[in-house]
Amino acid sequence: MPYEEVCLKRHILLMNWNHKGYEVIENLHSDDVQDPRQIVIVTDKPVSLDPSRPENRGVVVVPGDPCDENVLRMANAERASNAILLSDGDSESTSRSLMMALAIRAVSSDVYVVVEVADDAEKCHFEALGNCVDEIVCPSEYVSRILAQGAVYPDSGVVELYTHLLGQSPNTNEIYLVPMPEVAIGGSFVERFSAIREAADQTVIPIGYTSQADGMRFVAIGPGSGGRHEKERVLQAGDQLVLISMSWPQFSPESGVAT
Amino acid sequence: MARLLATIRLLRSHVAAALDTNFQRRLIRLLLAALAVWSLSAVLLYRFEPPTPNSDFQNLGDYFWGVIVYLFSGLEQYVPRTTPGKVVAGATLISAAVFVAVFTAEIVGLVVELTRRRGLIPKKPHGMRFRDHVVICNWSASGMSIVGQLRSGLQVTDRPVVVVSNGASDISVASLPFAARRKPVDVWAVDGSPGGEVALALADAREAACVVVLEPPTRGGRDEEPLVCVLAARAQSADVPIGVEMIEEAERRPLVRAGATFLASSEDIGARIMAQAALNHGLSTVFSQILANSTASCEPYFVTVPEGLVDIPFSECLSRSVMRSVIPIGVRRADGTLMLNPPPQMAMARGDCLAVLASTESIARSAILSVSESRDLRSGM
Numbered sequence: 001m002p003y004e005e006v007c008l009k010r011h012i013l014l015m016n017w018n019h020k021g022y023e024v025i026e027n028l029h030s031d032d033v034q035d036p037r038q039i040v041i042v043t044d045k046p047v048s049l050d051p052s053r054p055e056n057r058g059v060v061v062v063p064g065d066p067c068d069e070n071v072l073r074m075a076n077a078e079r080a081s082n083a084i085l086l087s088d089g090d091s092e093s094t095s096r097s098l099m100m101a102l103a104i105r106a107v108s109s110d111v112y113v114v115v116e117v118a119d120d121a122e123k124c125h126f127e128a129l130g131n132c133v134d135e136i137v138c139p140s141e142y143v144s145r146i147l148a149q150g151a152v153y154p155d156s157g158v159v160e161l162y163t164h165l166l167g168q169s170p171n172t173n174e175i176y177l178v179p180m181p182e183v184a185i186g187g188s189f190v191e192r193f194s195a196i197r198e199a200a201d202q203t204v205i206p207i208g209y210t211s212q213a214d215g216m217r218f219v220a221i222g223p224g225s226g227g228r229h230e231k232e233r234v235l236q237a238g239d240q241l242v243l244i245s246m247s248w249p250q251f252s253p254e255s256g257v258a259t
Numbered sequence: 260m261a262r263l264l265a266t267i268r269l270l271r272s273h274v275a276a277a278l279d280t281n282f283q284r285r286l287i288r289l290l291l292a293a294l295a296v297w298s299l300s301a302v303l304l305y306r307f308e309p310p311t312p313n314s315d316f317q318n319l320g321d322y323f324w325g326v327i328v329y330l331f332s333g334l335e336q337y338v339p340r341t342t343p344g345k346v347v348a349g350a351t352l353i354s355a356a357v358f359v360a361v362f363t364a365e366i367v368g369l370v371v372e373l374t375r376r377r378g379l380i381p382k383k384p385h386g387m388r389f390r391d392h393v394v395i396c397n398w399s400a401s402g403m404s405i406v407g408q409l410r411s412g413l414q415v416t417d418r419p420v421v422v423v424s425n426g427a428s429d430i431s432v433a434s435l436p437f438a439a440r441r442k443p444v445d446v447w448a449v450d451g452s453p454g455g456e457v458a459l460a461l462a463d464a465r466e467a468a469c470v471v472v473l474e475p476p477t478r479g480g481r482d483e484e485p486l487v488c489v490l491a492a493r494a495q496s497a498d499v500p501i502g503v504e505m506i507e508e509a510e511r512r513p514l515v516r517a518g519a520t521f522l523a524s525s526e527d528i529g530a531r532i533m534a535q536a537a538l539n540h541g542l543s544t545v546f547s548q549i550l551a552n553s554t555a556s557c558e559p560y561f562v563t564v565p566e567g568l569v570d571i572p573f574s575e576c577l578s579r580s581v582m583r584s585v586i587p588i589g590v591r592r593a594d595g596t597l598m599l600n601p602p603p604q605m606a607m608a609r610g611d612c613l614a615v616l617a618s619t620e621s622i623a624r625s626a627i628l629s630v631s632e633s634r635d636l637r638s639g640m
Contacts, residue, residue, distance in 0.1 A: 012537055019507055023530030033538060082537040089506075114536045114543070116529055119400060135536045135543045139529025140504075144401035145550040146523045147471050147502050148408030149558070151393045152418070154469040154500030156561040157597050159521040161589065161614055164599050166531040166546065173589075173599040175546070177539050193581045205577065205588050205600050207616055208548075208557075210541060217541070219548045222557025222616045223584050242545050244588055244600045 008060070008076035010037060013083040013111070015066040015100050017043035020086055020116070029055035031170040034248040037082075040075045042066040067099040069107050078108040085115040094122045098129065105132040142166075165244070173244050177210065180239040181251045188232050190223045196241065201250040208242040209235060285365060293358050300326045300351040308344035330355040380435075382428045383447040389419055389463045396453030396488045397473040398424040401504055405471060406435050406446055419445040421462040423453040454487035456494060464495040472503045472519075485510070486517055493518035549616075557616040560623040561591060564611040567631030574603030576630055580615070583626035589614040 012028060014021060021041065029036050041047055041061045049056040064071030066085075077083070085100045087093040097115055104113055114135045117123055126133045150159045164172045183199045184192040189209060196206050208221035211233070220233075221242065243249065301322040310316050315325060315337040325337030329351045339345050383389075393409060395402050406420055422430060427448035435446065451458030453472070464470055472488040485503055492501050503514050505524035514522060536543045548556045568576055577587050589599035593610030607613070617623035 019509075020526050020530040020533070023508070023527060024534045027531055027534030028537065084533050084537055086533075112537070112540055114533050116533055120404075121400070134540065137529060137532050137536060137543050139525035139532070140401055141404065142528050142532060142546065142550055143504055143523045143525045144404035145408055146528070147401070147473075147504055148405040149550075150502045150521050150523070151405065151469040151471050152409060153561060154502065154520065156612070157591050157595065158559060158561065159502070159523060160597050161559055161599065162523075162550070163527075164597065165549075166528060166535065174535070175542065175549075177541050177545060190581055194578055203600055203603060205586065207586055207588065208545075210545070217544075219544050219556075221545070221548050222586055222618065223581050240541070246600065 008038065008040060009079045010081045011076070011079070012037045012039050013072075013075060013077055013080045013104070014039055014041045014086065015043070015083055015104065016086040016088065016096070017041060017045045017047050018086050018088060021047070022049075024084060024086075025049075025059060026055050027167065027169075029057075032174075032247040040080070042071060042075050042077075067096065067103050069103050072103055072107045077104055077111065080108065080111045082112045082114065085113065087116040087118050089118040093118055094125060098125060101126065101129055101132045170247070173246050175207070176243055176245055176248060177240050178243065178249065180209065180235055180237060180241050182237075183251070184235045184241065185237055185239075186234060188234060189220075192235060193223075196243075199251045200243075200245070201252065202246060204243045204245040204249050206241055206243045210240040210242065211236070212238065282365070282369060289358070289362060289365065296351065296354045296358070297323070297326050297330075300329075300347055300354075303347045304339065304344055307347060308339045308341055314340070326351055330358075378432055379428060380422070380430050380432055380446045380448050383421055383449050383461065385461065388466070389421060389447075390466045391468040392419040392421055392463070392466075394459070394462050394464050394467045394470045394492075395420060395422045395473065396424070396459075396470060396492065397475045397484070398422055398427060398430060399473050399476045401473050403435055405473075410435075410445070417445070418468055419447065421447045421449055421467075423449045423451060423458050423462045423464075425452060426450065454484060454491050456491055459491055459495050464492055464499060467496075467499050470499055470501045472501060474504050474506055486513055489514055489517040489519050557586070557618050559588065559614050560617055560620045561612045562615050562623050562627045564590075564607045564609070564613055565628055565631035566609075567633075568607050568613075568627070569609050570606045572603060573601050573605045573607060576607065576613070576627075577603075579630045579633060580626055583629055585615050585617040585623055585626040587613045587615050587627075 014024060025039055028039060039059045041059065042064065043061070044063065044065050047061050049059055062071065062075040064074065066072070083104045085097050087097055094117065097117065101113060101115055104111060112134050113132065114137060115126055115133050117126065117136055117138045118140065120138045120141045123136050123138060126136050146159055146162050165175055167174065181196055181199055183195045189206070193206055197204060208219065210217055210219045219242070304325065305319060305322045308316055310318065316322060321337070328335070328337050329348060333352065334348060339348050395405060402422065409418060409420055428450050430448060449458050449462045451461070453459065470492045472485050472492070475484050485505070489501055489503060492499065500520040501518060503519045503522045505511060505514065505522055506526060508524050508526050511522055511524065532543055532546055549558055551558070573587065573590060580587050589597060590601055590605070590607060591597050591612040591614060593608065599614070613627060615623040615627060617626065
């Protein structure tokens with residue numbers, strides 16, 4: 001599909017291209033994604049997508065340098081909802097990703113930028129960019145943690161458990177971060193645990209929440225995490241609930257839950 | 260007390276590691292030579308310098324003592340009178356000088372080596388045997404992270420770690436994560452190619468609880484190395500679980516064929532997390548929290564279903580566990596099938612394992628045991 005003819009809005013930009021791109025597209029266009037978005041790949045590398053595969057439908061390629069603001073404007077970056085910056089993993093990839101982050105932020109201040117870094121030590125460069133980057137993902141960091149847990153419990157299936165949780169597919173459960181249901185507001189996580197489960201339209205397991213304290217957002221996983229203060233913390237509107245579910249959960253209207 | 264004994268055992272192992280086999284062999288050879296010189300000199304003196312009245316030499320013991328005096332203070336006492344006796348005494352003095360020089364050189368060498376190795380992880384001595392440890396093949400930033408996780412102290416069993424890599428003995432303790440440095444470092448080095456059977460045998464890979472194969476930091480022309488490592492580790496033992504870090508998903512099939520038990524690829528995991536983060540903003544932080552082995556957060560542990568929970572619905576166990584600061588998130592059936600977020604009424608069976616989110620393994624176990632011992636567990640059904 002020629003990109004000039006596509007009306008791009010609230011789409012996801014995939015900046016740069018490598019092998020991970022196929023898997024990213026597969027996850028973004030999985031059947032259980034509630035609101036699948038159009039994907040626009042901005043790259044100066046050749047991209048070959050199999051058009052017969054359902055996840056590749058509606059994927060547009062804008063050829064050009066993803067560090068070039070003009071190319072990003074051609075991809076309607078100012079109206080994009082998300083941008084995923086892929087890393088080549090070589091020595092020059094950090095500077096290239098930094099340039100991509102600066103370019104996308106120059107075009108749009110609203111787009112949510114997720115950047116891949118090859119090495120944990122390089123995170124600091126992106127943190128120094130301030131609000132140019134919203135989330136920094138270092139795959140090798142996650143892999144080493146998964147391998148460590150696999151090494152401690154080699155036959156337990158812990159690696160399989162993570163593979164299930166991390167992926168987006170209609171046949172597996174995933175972790176979701178949803179606005180705090182009203183049924184949970186005003187009580188502690190433990191007190192509201194059963195009520196949250198009953199209010200959901202499907203079987204869910206709440207596993208924690210995120211909240212704001214001293215201007216910083218923090219994540220509390222499990223009822224035993226944090227100190228006594230965190231365990232007894234009263235959940236508030238504006239907090240987010242972390243839960244395990246087969247798909248994006250809906251909560252019953254009588255519970256007044258935001259969905 | 261047990262902790263103290265473990266620390267003493269560990270320190271003894273470190274000293275044994277410093278006194279490597281070659282040094283011990285040289286030292287023993289040197290001491291045997293000194294013993295031979297001492298005995299021979301004493302016997303020859305006895306032969307050429309017979310005991311006489313008013314001399315220092317009265318019995319055989321005096322000859323042995325006399326040689327010791329030659330060795331440490333020269334010819335101040337026990338001075339021989341006969342020419343052959345003087346020749347023997349002279350030869351003893353020369354050999355003493357040689358012995359002291361060689362012995363000093365050995366000790367200086369040991370001190371230099373100990374100083375050089377200060378701050379580096381110790382080499383695993385040949386005679387030291389490990390069981391149920393973790394062997395890490397190749398060394399990279401991932402290795403540091405794995406050691407930090409393994410030595411976090413949250414698991415019931417703290418396993419020793421043996422790193423097999425070219426240049427493993429040059430790994431600095433300071434480069435290991437903080438968690439690993441808080442206590443005596445139970446991390447050992449085996450220098451050698453992790454694709455070679457000699458190095459893996461020295462690392463006792465056959466007896467290991469798990470072998471983890473990492474991607475080498477540079478892959479120029481060495482793309483096959485993880486595969487070679489897996490084959491070498493599998494040659495050591497058909498049973499040892501082997502975990503492999505992959506860069507590309509395309510490597511999965513050959514690695515599984517070679518004998519890898521579990522695999523994690525940065526391509527796969529990275530793509531999943533990036534996609535999830537784009538769809539559900541903030542999720543990468545949640546994943547980091549779950550994957551981090553830290554007392555400040557919860558991570559999954561597997562606990563065998565106690566007898567008291569057999570035939571109990573999962574939801575019943577879930578609601579009672581939350582009160583005890585743990586959250587069961589799934590069940591691994593006896594046949595190995597993993598069921599995350601199972602149907603609420605699914606009854607647990609004998610041989611099942613609960614996947615439980617808890618801050619430590621011991622908390623997970625004690626909480627589930629406590630749930631199973633609840634008096635009203637079956638009456639509430």
